[in-house]
Amino acid sequence: MTDATQRARKSTPYWWEAAPVRPLPEQALQKQVDVVILGAGYAGLSAGLTLARAGRSVAVFDAMNPGEGASSRNGGITSGSIRPGFAKLTRRFGEKTALAIEAEGKRAREFLYDFLKTEEIDCDFRLTGAFRGALGFDQYDVMARAAETLAKRLQIDTYAVPHGEQRDYIGTEFYRGGVARMDIGGLHPAKFHAGLLRVTRAAGVAVHSHTPVTAITRDGAGFEVTTRAGKIAARQVLVCTNGYTDGAAPFLRRRLVPVRSRIIVTDPLPADLMDRLMPKRMMMSENRQLGFYYRPTPDGSAILLGGRDSSFAGDPVEPMLRLRAGLTELFPELRDVGYTHSWFGNVAMNRDMLPRMFEKDGVLYASGFCGSGVVWAPWLGRRAAQRLLGERIEEPSAFDMRPPAAVPFFNGRPWFMPAIIKGFALQDRLALSRAIR
Ligand SMILES: Cc1cc2nc3c(=O)[nH]c(=O)nc-3n(C[C@H](O)[C@H](O)[C@H](O)COP(=O)(O)OP(=O)(O)OC[C@H]3O[C@@H](n4cnc5c(N)ncnc54)[C@H](O)[C@@H]3O)c2cc1C
DSSP: OHHHHHSOSBBBBBGGGGGGOOOOOOOOOOOOEEEEOOOOOOOOOOHHHHHHHHHOEEEEESSTTTTTTGTTOOOOOOOOOOTTTTHHHHHHOOHHOOOOOHHHHHHHHHHHHHHHHHHHTOOBBBBOOOOEEEHHHHHHHHHHHHHHHHHHHHHHOOEEEEGGGGTTTOOOOOSOOOOEEEEOOOOOOHHHHHHHHHHHHHOOOOHHHHHHHEEEEEETTTEEETTTTEEEEEEEEEEOOGGGGOTTSSSHTOOOEEEEEEEEEEOOOOOHHHHHHSSSSOOEEEESSTOEEEETTTTTSSSEEEOOOOOOOOOOHHHHHHHHHHHHOOGGGGOOOOOOEEEEEEEEEOOOOEEEEETTTTTEEEOOOOOOHHHHHHHHHHOOOHHHTTTOOSSOOBOOOOOOOOOOOOOSTTTTHHHHHHHHHHHHHHHHHOOOO
């Protein structure tokens, strides 16, 4: 096979076919606003909308087209998950904090679903439910216990699916049962972003595309923000640059590792094959360190699968081959299938893998969504805006925290990622060989 035939036909996101990202018409730079926001992804726009509706003047700057970061590239799975998982969170923080974190995930998901409805954002959202596969019967037991606790303590609609019933959820023998979460669904991420951008601009927020912020400096009680288009004064500054953070936010850049995540999309598949592989058209995931997330396209005709991409420069073919191999390990029937799209984007990892908002030297940050920002970014963007407004919140956010720890020997270029990914791959091979199968 040549390099060209191994690749998908397009290297741009599948989602851009129906909702392309575009520059906005140029507009004059205001001299002064209440709040400047860096980043026009879900987090920055959600914050801008909340602030504008509370009467604040807001300017949002993005270095690229709005949404061209992760917010139009992702899998569209409304997981709102926290990477360490409930069992690990309980071991690390105790059950009370683990439950508070899960409870906030529940509120954040409900907020998103309600927001889509109230703002009439048509983004193919369906509350399909999600299935998470267990590698072995021992892992299944741990997952089933966590589901039971979440159902009992937080009334989350989740339950264990034993191996014998797995085929009703997914057409693979790879897993040894799993857990269903009926509060998770799928949306079209670029249509969601376009809808959010529309309502945010309609609320009076000035969104400037292709206008990177290059410096933020303290100026009396406020800030002077330098952009490609000139300087602007702001009383407050919020940084929502997540996996695309650059030198304009050096404090954050030392604390947030951008990691590539890649998605591939199959050619359209026969309806009876889709019925066998994804009978309920649910969202899918698993527990491996380098685990895959996958789902049907919104029209239910093809499969979209994502996972880690170990490259950090250029667009080599190997990450796509790893994803193809992963998909055929799950579904051997897809061995000879072709691929329409393969693309990557950056997710942002903190050392402790918890998203958060935090303040440093008067600047507020909302980031570190660890690959689950479809739910967390709009939510924490809104919570950050409420903090800037000085609003008294009934329940404080479990993610209003201290800054994450700095990553040693790191200044924005994740040179160590290929080695870390190799280590994770080894851990996954060991976990699979030790799993009770
Ligand atoms: C391939 C992939 C698959 C994913 N799948 C899922 C999924 O299925 N479910 C899920 O929940 N999450 C998923 N995610 C994660 C999710 O997409 C992100 O967490 C979320 O979009 C983050 O939104 P954001 O607004 O924080 O950042 P982004 O949307 O990344 O926006 C940050 C913006 O900041 C801008 N910026 C950076 N520096 C500057 C500067 N100096 N001046 C001005 N602008 C600047 C960038 O141009 C960028 O547009 C996935 C991510 C990827 C890449």
